[in-house]
Amino acid sequence: MRKICIITGTRAEWGLLAPLAHKIHNDQNLELQIIATGMHLSTEFGLTYRDITLPINKKCEILLSSDTPIGLCKAMGLAQISICEAYEELKPDIIVVLGDRYEIFACVASAMICRIPVAHLHGGETTEGVIDEAIRHSITKMSHLHFVATELYRKRVIQLGENPSHVFNVGGFGVDAITSIKLLDKPSLESALNFALREKNFLITFHPVTLENATAQAQFKELLNALEILNKTYTSIGFIFTKANADTNGRIINDMIDEFVQLHTNAIAFISMGQLRYLSTMNFVNAVIGNSSSGLGEAPSFKVATINIGDRQKGRIKANSVIDCEPKSDEIIKSCEYAMSKEFQVILQNVKHPYGDGGATDKTYKTLKTYPLEGLLKKSFYDIDFQI
Numbered sequence: 001m002r003k004i005c006i007i008t009g010t011r012a013e014w015g016l017l018a019p020l021a022h023k024i025h026n027d028q029n030l031e032l033q034i035i036a037t038g039m040h041l042s043t044e045f046g047l048t049y050r051d052i053t054l055p056i057n058k059k060c061e062i063l064l065s066s067d068t069p070i071g072l073c074k075a076m077g078l079a080q081i082s083i084c085e086a087y088e089e090l091k092p093d094i095i096v097v098l099g100d101r102y103e104i105f106a107c108v109a110s111a112m113i114c115r116i117p118v119a120h121l122h123g124g125e126t127t128e129g130v131i132d133e134a135i136r137h138s139i140t141k142m143s144h145l146h147f148v149a150t151e152l153y154r155k156r157v158i159q160l161g162e163n164p165s166h167v168f169n170v171g172g173f174g175v176d177a178i179t180s181i182k183l184l185d186k187p188s189l190e191s192a193l194n195f196a197l198r199e200k201n202f203l204i205t206f207h208p209v210t211l212e213n214a215t216a217q218a219q220f221k222e223l224l225n226a227l228e229i230l231n232k233t234y235t236s237i238g239f240i241f242t243k244a245n246a247d248t249n250g251r252i253i254n255d256m257i258d259e260f261v262q263l264h265t266n267a268i269a270f271i272s273m274g275q276l277r278y279l280s281t282m283n284f285v286n287a288v289i290g291n292s293s294s295g296l297g298e299a300p301s302f303k304v305a306t307i308n309i310g311d312r313q314k315g316r317i318k319a320n321s322v323i324d325c326e327p328k329s330d331e332i333i334k335s336c337e338y339a340m341s342k343e344f345q346v347i348l349q350n351v352k353h354p355y356g357d358g359g360a361t362d363k364t365y366k367t368l369k370t371y372p373l374e375g376l377l378k379k380s381f382y383d384i385d386f387q388i
Contacts, residue, residue, distance in 0.1 A: 025054055035060060221256070229260055243269060287304065
C-alpha cells in the first residue's frame with residue numbers, strides 16, 4: 001500500500017490540499033498520512049489544525065513567539081529537527097507539499113536527506129516582492145513530481161532543469177477547493193460571522209512584503225487610511241479582515257487590524273475564518289483587498305474584483321478581475337471605486353479564470369496513485385535549447 005504523506009503548515013494551504021487529502025483517504029489502496037506544523041499549532045494563529053477533519057499522524061511544533069528574521073530562521077531549524085523524526089516514524093513513500101512557505105522548505109530539505117520523493121504543487125510561479133520566490137524555486141529543485149497551474153508555470157519548472165515527463169499542468173487547486181464544498185447563503189454566513197453584511201463589503205487580507213524596503217507598518221497604514229476615507233464616503237459599508245500570517249512583522253499588521261476594528265463597529269477581524277466562511281464571504285463582497293494569493297487563485301471563480309496591492313504577487317498570471325495598484329491610499333481608493341463601477345462590472349461578468357475550471361485534484365490524485373516511484377530520487381538536469 002503506497003503511503004502518501006501530506007505536510008501542511010497554514011490554514012490557506014490546507015484549504016487547497018483538503019480535497020486531495022480526502023481522495024487519498026477514501027482510496028482503499030492508498031494510505032494517507034498527515035503532518036501538521038507551523039501556524040496550525042499556534043494559539044496565536046487560531047490552532048487551525050482543528051480545521052483538519054482527517055486523522056493527523058504527527059504534529060510538529062516549530063513556531064517561536066517571534067516574527068523577526070532570527071525567529072523565523074530558528075523556526076526553520078526546529079522544523080528540520082522535528083520533521084526528520086516524523087519521517088523515521090511514518091516512513092512515507094512520497095510526501096506532498098504545496099507552495100512556498102519557509103517551514104515547507106525545511107521539510108523538503110529534510111526529505112531530500114532522508115531520500116524520500118517529493119511531489120510539489122503550485123511550482124513555477126513568481127512572487128517578486130517576497131522571499132517566497134526563492135523558496136518556491138528551491139523546493140522545485142528538491143522535488144521529483146511537479147503539479148503546476150498553467151502552461152507557463154510548467155515551462156518555468158522545466159527551465160529550472162526538471163524533466164518534462166515529471167511536470168504536469170493540472171490547473172489551480174483553488175478552483176477545486178470552491179467546488180468541493182457547499183457555500184453558505186447570506187443569512188447563514190451572517191450568523192456564522194456574527195456580522196451583518198452592509199450594502200457594500202470588502203474582504204481584506206494583507207501580509208508583509210518581505211523583500212521591500214518599505215515597512216509592513218507603512219504599507220498597511222496606507223491601506224487603513226484608504227479604508228477610513230471609503231468609510232466616510234459610503235453610508236453602508238462593511239470591512240471583514242483576516243489577519244496576517246507568521247511572516248516577519250506579521251504581528252504589527254495584526255495589532256493595527258485590532259486597533260481599527262475597535263474604532264469601527266462596521267469592521268470585524270478573524271485570526272482564521274476557516275475555508276467555508278472565507279470562501280462564502282468572498283461570494284458576497286464587492287472586492288477582495290490586499291495582497292493574498294487567494295485574490296488571484298480563488299476570487300476570479302466568484303467573478304469578484306481583487307484589489308492587488310504592491311508587489312507581493314508581482315509576476316503571477318492574473319485574471320481580468322484583478323486590479324493592481326501601488327500601496328498608496330489614493331491609488332487604493334481609485335482602485336476600489338473602479339472595482340465598483342458599472343464599467344468594471346461588465347468586465348467581471350466575462351472573466352475567465354487563467355488557472356482553469358477545475359480538475360487539478362483528480363489529475364494529481366491519479367498520478368500520485370500510479371506513477372512509478374522507483375528511480376525518482378536520481379535526477380538528471382534537463383537542459384533546454386537556448387542561445388546566449
